[in-house]
Amino acid sequence: MKKRNIFKQLAVVVLTLVLTGFANNSFAQFPLRFDNVNTGPTSKTICQGFSAGTLCFNKGSGTYYIEYSLNNGATWNTGRQTWSGTNNITGDIPTWNPSYVTMLFRIKHNNTSTYSTTVTLYFQVPAxxxxxxxxxxxxxxxxxxxxxxxxxxxxxxxxxxxxxxxxxxxxxxxxxxxxxxxxxxxxxxxxxxxxxxxxxxxxxxxxxxxxxxxxxxxxxxxLSCIAPITQASNISFSTINTTSGTLQWNNGSGTGRVVYINTTNSFTAPANGTTPTANTTYSGSNQQCVYIGTGNSVTVTGLTEGTIYYARVYEYDCTGKLYNTSIATSNPISFSIFVCEYPTAQATSFTSTPYANGAIINWVRGNGDKRLVFVNTTNSFTMPSDGVNYTANSTYSGSGQQCVYNGVGNSVDVKGLNPSTTYYFAVYEFTAAGFCYLANPLTGSATTKASGSNPRFIITNIGGASYSGAFNGNVNSTIYLCNNAGVQLYTNLTDTVIGGVNYPVRWQTSPDGVSNWFTWASQPLTNTDRYIRACRSRLGSHSTDIYNPTPWLHIVHSPHATIEAPTNCTYTYKDGDTYFTVSWTPSTTVDNTGGGLTIKHFICYATQPDYSDAIWIDVTGLTTYTVTGITPGVTYYWKLYAQTYNVGTNNGGDWFCGAQPYTTCSLASTLPIDLISLNAHFDGNKVIVSWTSATEMNNMNFVVERSINTVDWQAIGSVNGFGNSNNLIEYSFEDNNPINGISYYRLKQVDFNGEYTYYGPVFVTCYNIESDGLSVYPNPASESVFVSGVSNSKAEIVLYNVYGNVMATYASNDVSVPTAISLAEFERGVYFVAVKINEKSKFFKIVRN
Structure with a gap:
């Protein structure tokens, strides 16, 4: 019984016992095999816990027992008490304890005590x-x-x-x-x-x-990088001529960008991994890539006057090019070729006053806003291109066509010329808007003097105020200076030796320019009326021993006056008009020491706050003036100046002395408000629209409108305005039911009289995964932040730096369980955490402090 119990505990593997009848009913030792009575093996190796297979022997009459040994045959155990009555018997046989490695089996014929041959089962531990x-x-x-x-x-x-x-x-x-x-x-x-x-x-x-x-x-x-976070913005277009122009933009955060133009505001974004082929000559229709590279401008040809075009820029990163396909401020834009309006009268009356190393060029102005002057060593000039603002340098480089003047005046002193050489000049009138140049320029030539000939002097600097008068360093001339103004002179004379005697260069003064009396010029040339010239004079001689004197320069100092600024300045403007009207109370002379002065008034207006593009209008004798030709939608800045000037000079010119007091009066804007910013950003479950105004006039309120296509707009709320203000005012509005994906926002500013103006639009992208309640905290953080939500969704989490480089990746099987993102190994700064759930991503900006 004890052995039988052990046997039952060890039974794990099943052997099937198959018996076939004895042919001669003999009870001699009979063969026992695995799996086949005639050809099966007498030993087998198996894994512990796996089936050992079948034991096969020829069965005769009588009863059979199966026996097994766990100690290599030293002792035997009975596995089953009896098998009889059938040729095919399947029964349980004992297996092994896992500590055993070998097990022997035999069959005993109970009637004759005859045993079969022994078979061996080897056991291995499974992998x-x-x-x-x-x-x-x-x-x-x-x-x-x-x-x-x-x-x-x-x-x-x-x-x-x-x-x-x-x-x-x-x-x-x-x-x-x-x-x-x-x-x-x-x-x-x-x-x-x-x-x-x-x-x-x-x-x-x-x-x-x-x-x-x-x-x-x-x-x-x-991917080794991501699409750029910041898109290119502020596209602008400037006309070059009737078939070409230049697109410019502010680069985003990508390593490069592609630029498309089209005749409709419809663009198909480039596919990631593709590289468009650029052609700067537009085909005339459909979307076309005109630029791919790292710059911020491209010149496009093949355009047509009067056609409206659209331009869009896409930033990209990576070798395989991943594109940012979002829109941005002024991206896309519409543009068209600017049709030039040319001056109708070219400059006339070319004159020149050459000297050894230069020439003073004069002309009578045409009716252009400004004029260009070119110099060349041959009488051949290339027409300046419309749309190009040329940089002038009055010192000639020595060869080729060069712009030596770009301004509103009527003369230029061209330096850097060679002595005894003929130079050619061309003067082009042009309109400042669009830089439109009138063909068939005024031309002329000047031949410089021989080196060392024609003693002369040149005015190099005036202190205190500009001089006026007809100055010519080769003949006796008169100039006029304001009181307390100084002048610096130089001459083409050089020290020389005559007959073994040194004749250095000296400066002389005289009360009238004709008497023999003179003194060496040593005192400041201020607040007096005098003549001055240069000459060579023998050392130690202060009389008449002079050589090669220059012509006399007569210097006249005018009185000095102090005036007050204009007062009571006002302006009137109606939204949409192309003009505004200014009124003022003129200035009067407060101090006119010496007499001979009067006052002029000027309106100065510009579109730039620094008045770099200012236009001046003489409004002397008036108390009101209407400024025309302004563009609705553009902010204008203006001032009213008062200036003293001298009249009745022997050269017929006016020059201004003393201070130039002015009054700004007010900022004249063609819009009822001066909006300096408009932004929209997605903040979890809402969009916050914010804007700031610098000035407001007659402002009742702002209506906030939203659209998904920039065509169909819906009013979603309003914010009251401040009426009239000259202070910075910040506004904000919350859209608590934003649209999933990209949406657009704009402002409708409404006056008290019902008139309105639109500002914008701006765009924002919203991702509708707020049901997961995602949050990243704490923020800022120094060691780590945690990402968590309220659902059990799976999430992919990626940490980026500000350049779009992947810093770390994480996987969450349950976003409701906070996932820690370590920041300890990274530098201080701004990072982005992207959480992707169900193919939608949400970005969080964090600060590592």
Whole structure:
């Protein structure tokens, strides 16, 4: 009974006993085999816990017992008391305790005490996986590995699935993209992982006395960079001529950008990984790429006057080009070729006053806003191109066509010329708007003097105020200076030796320019009326021993006057008009020491706050004036100046002395408010629209409107205005029911009289994953932040720096359980956390302090 109980406890493996009848009913020792009575083996090796198979022998009459030994035949145990009555008997036979390695079996014929031959069963411990391979994430181009741990393994074989786990194939060679190694070892290594390997799955076949397969592990490949966060903005267009112009823009955060134009405001964004072909000559219709590169401008040809075009810029990053396809401020824009309005009268009356190393060029102005002057060593000039604002340098480089003047005046002193050389000049009138140049310029020539000839002097600097008068350094001339103004002179004379005697250059003064009396000019040339000239004079001589004197320069100082600024300045403007009217009370002379002065008034207005594009209008004698030709929608700045000037000079010119007091009166804007910012941003569950005004006039309120296509707009709320203000005022409005995806916002500013003006639009992108209640906290943080939500959704979490580089990746199987993102190893600054749930991503800006 004791042995039988042990037998029952050990029974794990089932052997099937098959008996066939004895042919001669003999009870001699009979053969016992596994699985086949004639050809089966007499020994077998199996894994512990697995079926041993079948015991087969020829059965005669009588009863049979199965016996087994756990000690190599030293003792035997009865496995079953009796088998009889059938040729095919299946019965339970004992198996083994896992500590045993060998088990013997035999069959006993009970009637004759005859035994079969002995068969042997060898047992091995089966292979078992103790550690499964883990899924991993790697940046494109990086390296990674998968590992499995197992006991009692004799071999390994790694397999890969490229179809999401539907089927697997053995890895048998290194291959490429990625390159494999160790595919028959516990660790499979991958180098040079490609983006196309994303979502590959890997498993390992582990062999021992059995075969076991590991769990599959997933490879996630992240791109080495992301699409740029900041899109290009503020596209502008400037006309060059009737068929071409230049597009300019502010670059975003990408490493490059592509530019498209179209005749409709409809653009298909470039596909990631593609590189469009650029052609700067537009075909005339449809979307066309005109630029791809790292710059911020492109000149486009093939355009047509009167046609409205649209331009859009897409930022990109990465070798494979990942594009930012969002819109931005003034991206896209519409534009058209500017049709030039040319002056109708060219400059006339070319005159020149040459000297050894230069020439003073004079002309009578045409009716252009400004004029260009070119110089060349040949009488050949290239017409300046419309739309180009040329930079002038009055010192000639020595060869070729060069712009030496760009301004509103009627003369230029061209320096850097060679002596005894003929130079040619061309004067072009042009309109400032669009830089439109009138053809058929005024031309002339000047031949410079020989070196050292024609003693003369040149005015180099005036202190205190500009001089006026007809100055010519080669003849006796008169100039006029304001009181307390000084003048610096130089001469073409040089020190010389005559007959062995030194004749250095000296300066002389005289009360009338004709008497023999003179003094050496040593005192400041201020507040007096005098004549001055240069000459060569023998050292020690202060009389008449002079050589090569220059002509006399008569210097007249005018009285000095102090005046007050104009007062009571007002202006009137109606929205949409192309003019505004200014009124004022004129200034009067407060101090007119010496007499001879009067006052002029000027209106100065511009579109730039620094008045760099100012236009001056003489309004002397008036108390009101209407400024015309302004553009609705453009902010204008203006001042009213008062200036003293001298009248009745012998040269017929006016020059201004003393201060130039002015009054700004008010900022004249063609809009009822001066809006200096308008922004919209997505804040979790709402969009916040904010804006700031610098000035307001007659402002009742702002209506906030929203659209999904910039065509159909819906009013979603309003904010009261401040009426009239000259202070900065900040406004905000919350849209608590934003639209998923991209939406647009604009302001409708309404006056008290019912008139209105639109501002914007701006755009914002919203992601509708708020049901997950996502949050990233704390923010700012120094060591780590946590990502959590309220749902049990799976999430992919990526940490980016401000350049779009992936800093770390995480995977969450349950976003309701906070995931820690370590910041300790990173520098202080701004980072972005992207949380992707169900193919939708939400970005959080965090600060590492």
């Amino acid at each position: 078992s996986i103790t550690a499964q391979p883990n899924s991993t994430s790697v940046v494109e181009g990086g390296n990674t590995s998968f590992s499995v741990s197992a006991t009692n393994a004799t071999s390994y074989q790694w397999q890969v699935s490229t179809n999401g786990g539907s089927s697997y194939t053995n890895i048998t060679s290194a291959g490429s993209n990625p390159t494999y190694s160790g595919w028959t070892t516990p660790t499979l290594s991958l180098t040079g992982v490609a983006a196309s390997n994303n979502n590959y799955k890997y498993q390992c076949i582990v062999n021992g006395c059995n075969t076991v397969t590991s769990n599959p592990a997933t490879l996630t490949v992240t």
